[in-house]
Structures are given as C-alpha cells and as structure tokens.
Amino acid sequence: MNADTNVDTPRGTEPVERFGGTPTAIHHGPYPELTWPAILVGWFLGALIAVSIGYASLILGFSIEGSELAAILGWGILRGVMRRTSIIENNINQTIASAVNGASAGMMFSIPALFILSSGPHGSEYTGLTEFSKPLMVLSCITGGILGLVFVIPLRKQMIDFDRLAYPGGIAVATILKSPGAGLRKALLLLGAAVVSAVTYLVVIQQTGDDPQWYLGDQMGWPKFLNVIFFLSLMTIGVGFLSGKGGFWFGAGGFLCYWFLAPLLARFGAPDVRAMTADPELLRTELFRPTGIGMLIGAAVGGIFAAYPLIRSAIQSMRDAGRGGAAGDESANQEMPIKLLYAGIVVGALALIAITYYSVDGIGLLRASAMVVLGTLWVWMAGVIVAECVGRTNWSPLSGMTLIAVTILIFVARGGMDASGTILSCVIMGAAICVAIAQAGDMMLDLKSGYLVGAIPRRQQIAQFIGAWLGPIIVIYLIFALHSQYTLGSDKLPAPQGKALASMIQGVVGQDVPTYRYVAGAGLGGLLAFGGMGGIGVLIGLGFYMPFGIVLTYTIGCAGRIVVDRVKGRRFSEETGVPIAAGLVVGEALVGVGYAMFKVFLSG
Numbered sequence: 001m002n003a004d005t006n007v008d009t010p011r012g013t014e015p016v017e018r019f020g021g022t023p024t025a026i027h028h029g030p031y032p033e034l035t036w037p038a039i040l041v042g043w044f045l046g047a048l049i050a051v052s053i054g055y056a057s058l059i060l061g062f063s064i065e066g067s068e069l070a071a072i073l074g075w076g077i078l079r080g081v082m083r084r085t086s087i088i089e090n091n092i093n094q095t096i097a098s099a100v101n102g103a104s105a106g107m108m109f110s111i112p113a114l115f116i117l118s119s120g121p122h123g124s125e126y127t128g129l130t131e132f133s134k135p136l137m138v139l140s141c142i143t144g145g146i147l148g149l150v151f152v153i154p155l156r157k158q159m160i161d162f163d164r165l166a167y168p169g170g171i172a173v174a175t176i177l178k179s180p181g182a183g184l185r186k187a188l189l190l191l192g193a194a195v196v197s198a199v200t201y202l203v204v205i206q207q208t209g210d211d212p213q214w215y216l217g218d219q220m221g222w223p224k225f226l227n228v229i230f231f232l233s234l235m236t237i238g239v240g241f242l243s244g245k246g247g248f249w250f251g252a253g254g255f256l257c258y259w260f261l262a263p264l265l266a267r268f269g270a271p272d273v274r275a276m277t278a279d280p281e282l283l284r285t286e287l288f289r290p291t292g293i294g295m296l297i298g299a300a301v302g303g304i305f306a307a308y309p310l311i312r313s314a315i316q317s318m319r320d321a322g323r324g325g326a327a328g329d330e331s332a333n334q335e336m337p338i339k340l341l342y343a344g345i346v347v348g349a350l351a352l353i354a355i356t357y358y359s360v361d362g363i364g365l366l367r368a369s370a371m372v373v374l375g376t377l378w379v380w381m382a383g384v385i386v387a388e389c390v391g392r393t394n395w396s397p398l399s400g401m402t403l404i405a406v407t408i409l410i411f412v413a414r415g416g417m418d419a420s421g422t423i424l425s426c427v428i429m430g431a432a433i434c435v436a437i438a439q440a441g442d443m444m445l446d447l448k449s450g451y452l453v454g455a456i457p458r459r460q461q462i463a464q465f466i467g468a469w470l471g472p473i474i475v476i477y478l479i480f481a482l483h484s485q486y487t488l489g490s491d492k493l494p495a496p497q498g499k500a501l502a503s504m505i506q507g508v509v510g511q512d513v514p515t516y517r518y519v520a521g522a523g524l525g526g527l528l529a530f531g532g533m534g535g536i537g538v539l540i541g542l543g544f545y546m547p548f549g550i551v552l553t554y555t556i557g558c559a560g561r562i563v564v565d566r567v568k569g570r571r572f573s574e575e576t577g578v579p580i581a582a583g584l585v586v587g588e589a590l591v592g593v594g595y596a597m598f599k600v601f602l603s604g
Contacts, residue, residue: 031086034459038092041077042463043470045070045093046100050471052589054104054478056235058112058488060550061496061542063105063398063438064242065169067446069190069582070097071176076187087177088455094173095446095460096467099145102442103471106435107141109399110406111479112498113505114427116489120502126420130483133359134476137428140355141472143348144379144432145439149468150344151380152387152440153336153461156447159391167391170448172574177453186579193583194590197234201588204232205595210492213549225262227280229549236550238584240557241577244565248558249536253543254551257288280548287517288544293500294521295528295541296400302526302537336461349376352432360425362417368425371412375429378405382433383440390441391448398437399497400538403504406430410508419509426505439468478593485596496545557581 032038049066057063074093078084118129160167176186204212217228240247258280266277276283349372357368382401409426417425443464450460479488486492489499521541528537543551561581564573 032084032089033086033455034092034463035089037078037082037084038089039096039463039466041074042070042093042096042467043100045073045077046097046467046470047474048073048586048590049097050101050104050474051478051593052586053101054108054475055482055589055593056239056585057105057108057497058482058493058495059233060236060239060554061399061494061546063108064239064585065098065442065445066101066104067094067098067169067173067442067449068176068578069586070094070101071173072186072190072579072582075176075184076191080184080187087453088450091173091177091446091450091453091455092459092463094177095450095463098442098446099439099464099467100471100474102145102439102468103141103435103475105398106144106438107431107472107475107479108495109402109497110427110431110434110501111137111476112483112488112495113501114424115479115483115487116495116498116502117423117506119487119489120506126423128420129424132424132428136355136359137431138472138476140352140359140428140432141435141476142469143351143355144434144436145468145472146344146465147348147352147376147379147432148383148436148439149443149461149464150341150348151436152383152443153341154338155384155387156335156444156457159387159444160448160451167445167448169390170445171452173446173449174452175574177449186575189576189579190583190586193238193580194587195583197238197584197587198591200234201591208232223263223266225258225266225277225280225283227258227262227548229547229552231547231549231553233550233553233588234584235588236553237557237560238581238588240554240559241561241581242585243554243558244561244573245558247539247554248562249539250543250546251551251555251558253292253540254546254548254555255543256540257284257544258548261288284545284547289499290503290517291521292541292544292546293403293503294517294519294523295525295537295544296500296521297403297504298522298525299400299528299537299541301400301404301522302528334457336458345376349373352376352429355432356425356429359428360417360421362421363413363425364416367413367416371409371425371429374408374412375405375433378408379433379436379440382437386437386441387444390445398434398441399500401437402430402434402497403501405433406501407504407508410505414509423505423509427501430501435472439464481597482593491547494547494550496542500545 046066049069053063053066071090071094074090074097078090078093114129114132117126212232214230214232215228216230217224217226220228222228240251243250262277262280262283265273265283269277273287276286352372352375353365353369356371357363357365378401382405386398386401406426406429409429410422413422413425443461446464447457447460449455450457482488482493488495489502521544525537525541528540561573561577564577
C-alpha cells in the first residue's frame with residue numbers, strides 16, 4: 001500500500017488548494033485514498049472519539065455518530081498539519097475512525113448491565129458477573145462487528161445506488177469532506193470549545209463534588225413533582241444541539257412525565273401514587289422507568305414487523321450480489337467478493353460458538369450453538385432494519401434490538417445453568433450482537449458519504465474492517481476504569497441503556513416483571529412504530545426513563561439549535577454551531593475519563 005497513490009483510485013484533477021495564501025500545484029493522476037496516514041490518523045481519532053462518545057452515552061443513554069467529528073478533525077490533521085489534500089483520503093480516515101467508535105454504543109449499551117446487576121439489591125444472587133474473561137468479551141465484540149459488516153455490505157447497491165436512501169449523516173460528512181478549507185476552521189472551533197468545556201467541567205466538579213446539579217425547583221419553592229433540576233454539563237447541551245429538532249422528542253418524554261402526568265397523579269391518583277409524587281426519584285423508578293423500558297421494546301418489535309419488506313429486499317440483494325460476482329459484472333470489481341463475505345459469516349459464527357462455549361462453565365456445545373445461530377440470524381435481520389432506519393431518519397433502534405435479542409437468548413440459555421451463567425453467556429452474545437448492529441448502520445452511512453465524494457466502495461469496506469477491531473479493546477478497559485471510579489448505574493454514570501437491559505434480565509430470570517407497566521409502555525411504543533414513528537417512540541421512552549435533570553439540560557441544546565437555525569440559518573448552524581457543540585462533548589468527556597483513569601492509577 002503506497003502512501004501517496006493507489007492503483008485503482010479515481011483519476012482526475014483536484015481543485016487548487018491554498019496554504020497560507022500560496023496555491024499548490026494542481027493534482028493529476030490517482031488520488032491518495034487507502035493510505036497509511038489515513039489509517040493511522042483514523043485509529044488515533046477513532047480512539048479519541050470512542051472514549052468521548054462512550055462516556056457521553058453512559059450519561060445520556062444514547063450515542064451520537066462520530067463520522068462528522070472524525071471528518072472535521074481529519075482535515076485539521078491531514079490538511080492543517082500534514083499538508084495532505086485528498087478528499088477521499090480523509091473519507092477513509094473518517095471511515096476508520098467511525099468504525100473504531102462503533103464499539104462505544106454497542107458495548108456501552110450492553111456490558112454495563114453486568115455491573116449494575118452485580119451491585120444492585122439482588123447482587124448476592126448473581127455472583128461472578130463482573131469476573132468475565134476480558135479477552136473473550138473483546139473477541140466476541142470484534143467477531144460481532146465483523147458479522148455485522150459482512151451481512152450489510154451486499155446491501156450497498158440496493159440501499160444506496162437503487163433505493164437512493166438519504167442517509168442524512170452521510171450527506172453531512174460528504175459536505176465537510178468537500179469543503180477542506182472550512183474543515184480547518186471547524187477544527188479550530190472544535191478545539192476551542194473543547195478547552196472551554198474541559199475547564200468548565202473541572203470548575204463544576206470542584207464546586208459541586210459528585211452532585212453536579214442545580215436544584216432550581218427547590219430554590220423557587222415549586223412543587224417537588226415538577227422535578228426542576230438542571231444537570232450542570234456543557235457536554236449534555238452540546239449533544240442536544242447536535243441532535244437538533246429531531247432530539248426534541250427525548251425532552252418531550254420527560255416533560256410529559258413530570259409536567260403533565262405527575263401533576264395529574266398528585267391531584268387524582270390513588271393514595272399510594274399520590275405519596276410517590278413527593279419523591280420524584282421514586283416516581284421515576286417505580287412508574288415512569290418501567291413504562292419507558294416497555295416503550296423501547298414495543299417500538300423495536302413494531303419496527304421489526306414494519307420492516308418485513310426490507311428483509312425481503314435484503315434477501316434479493318444478496319442473491320443479486322452473488323449472481324453479479326459470478327457473472328463477472330464490472331461493478332463487482334468495486335465491491336468485496338461476495339464469496340469472501342459468505343465465508344466471513346461462516347467463520348464468524350463458528351468463532352462465536354467457541355467463544356460462547358468457553359465463556360461459561362456448563363453451557364454445553366449444543367446450547368451454545370443454538371444461541372449463536374439465533375444471534376447470527378438476529379444480527380442479519382436487525383442490521384437490515386437499522387441500516388434502513390439510519391438511511392431514512394438518521395436514527396438507529398440499537399438499544400431496542402439488543403433488549404429483544406438478549407431476552408430471546410435468555411429463554412434459549414435457561415435450564416442448563418445457574419442464573420449467573422445464563423446472564424453472562426447471554427450478555428456476551430448480546431454485546432456481540434449490539435456491536436454488529438452498530439457497525440452495520442455505520443458502514444452504510446460511511447458508504448453513502450463515499451458514494452457522494454467518488455470513493456471506491458471496496459476500499460471503504462476494507463477500511464471499516466481495519467477500524468472495527470480496535471474499538472472493543474479500548475472500550476472494555478474504559479468500562480472497567482469508569483466503574484472503578486464512578487460506579488456504573490450511579491447518578492454520576494446512570495448508564496440508562498445498561499439499566500434497562502439489567503431490569504429486563506432481572507425480570508425474566510427472576511420472573512418478577514412489572515407486567516402492566518411494561519405492557520402499557522410496549523403498547524404505546526408499538527403504536528408509534530406501526531405509525532411510522534418508531535424513532536419517536538424510542539426517544540419518548542428514553543425521556544420517561546432518564547433523570548429529568550439530564551433531560552432538561554439536553555433540551556437547552558435542542559432549543560438552542562432550533563433558535564440558531566431560524567435566526568442565523570442552517571448554514572451557520574452547520575458551519576459554526578456543530579463544531580462548537582462537538583467540542584463541548586469532546587472536552588468534558590475527555591476530562592471526565594482522564595480524571596477517572598488518574599484516580600484508578602493512583603489507587604494502584
């Protein structure tokens with residue numbers, strides 16, 4: 001692999017670029033694409049982004065796409081520092097970086113459930129959950145990521161070339177890639193905002209300690225059930241700004257709970273419910289949180305039924321890919337060989353059987369094989385749904401798909417092991433599924449950006465594999481470091497998706513499910529999904545589930561984006577607001593993670 005040229009990259013002339021006012025020579029010939037600078041910068045930025053977004057997802061309960069952030073920082077390094085000007089080379093950089101980051105959501109939504117269960121009120125019943133083999137967990141997640149990629153790659157032509165799905169995130173990345181000069185400016189804005197966010201976070205933790213909240217409602221003497229508390233976090237505001245109008249439904253779920261339902265319950269509820277409204281946290285844990293979990297599950301299940309036509313088209317796409325490769329179709333030369341992808345499915349499934357078998361004593365080869373077969377089928381089906389959802393709405397039903405997968409696996413695994421063994425084997429497989437689904441959605445988004453800038457799909461697909469192995473290694477050690485310092489599931493790191501999964505596992509294994517609350521929430525989530533609003537159902541469910549202080553602070557960012565869009569225009573938001581918001585996320589997250597690792601290092 002040459003650092004400056006590629007044998008099969010597009011040929012043409014790149015625009016004249018300027019550094020410090022001096023025009024560079026016009027570039028003729030093959031553009032640099034899959035190069036060592038792109039790979040190394042992608043690994044570095046991917047690690048940075050995975051740590052930042054992984055930390056943020058443990059607080060907020062959902063992840064944000066890292067491709068735009070990688071593209072902005074990529075121009076700052078590749079163009080600003082290394083004086084490289086190839087758009088498609090930076091596209092490879094962001095592809096690798098976002099592939100590394102793919103593990104952050106996949107693992108942060110699943111593995112924390114083990115820590116939450118072991119330290120919860122029933123922790124004595126679940127021994128050894130956090131003593132799992134780190135190498136086996138990492139291998140499981142890497143294998144899952146590879147499976148997700150080999151399943152979704154044959155769908156590229158159908159979803160991007162033929163269906164022309166929008167993939168809004170891919171369009172945004174392509175826009176950044178096509179404006180390298182603006183990319184440098186955005187990188188500077190991002191770095192400046194990161195410094196401000198980092199300093200602010202240090203001041204806040206120095207002043208508030210482990211409770212960075214502003215209890216405005218108590219100061220104003222407002223009723224307790226209104227729960228007017230603000231989480232003091234520029235990172236949360238930044239995530240809200242990045243989500244924009246689409247994320248407003250997350251806030252709406254919280255407002256519905258505390259500013260509509262809670263007053264009604266305080267006035268008209270049964271005596272025990274009225275007593276609950278005096279303690280908003282009790283109201284959330286006993287009523288709103290189970291309903292929110294039900295909404296997550298209902299929206300995901302409804303999405304599966306609504307996506308049946310997509311699954312049929314996916315089967316046809318894989319058949320067409322096989323026939324095209326066998327017939328020697330010229331376009332097949334730009335794709336990874338379909339036979340190689342099929343081989344990857346077989347090898348990946350066999351590897352997962354071995355990992356599952358050796359992860360827990362007493363599981364048995366037959367049971368491990370049954371779990372992996374079901375899990376592999378789920379990866380394919382859920383990957384299709386997620387790729388379609390991301391393409392149409394830029395929203396991914398990742399958490400709901402994982403909840404359903406682990407629940408199904410528990411029913412398969414029960415009977416041959418104790419409760420701890422059942423849970424551990426299912427979460428190890430569930431983490432692999434979650435990473436697989438995350439990689440599938442990210443791959444299609446990156447292929448869309450590559451389609452728009454003229455990249456070769458095969459090289460992007462290779463780049464995704466190059467990045468997919470690194471994320472699980474980083475994230476597993478990040479999880480242990482953060483748990484050691486802050487405790488997963490605490491107010492500092494609520495890990496809402498991990499809590500939702502832990503609650504579901506505990507209910508199924510212990511046969512203690514708050515059925516009517518789950519069913520009520522699932523019914524509402526299912527109705528929204530069948531009405532074409534599955535993404536809204538998930539966001540409202542998270543709003544029910546999350547501490548309202550985080551919801552309020554997040555809504556400030558959403559409202560800020562809406563106001564800036566209207567007053568200054570969407571171009572200003574994209575060119576100035578988005579880099580600043582991304583910097584607020586990165587700065588606070590890196591300081592929070594760095595502080596945790598420093599404490600872990602001091603404690604030995």
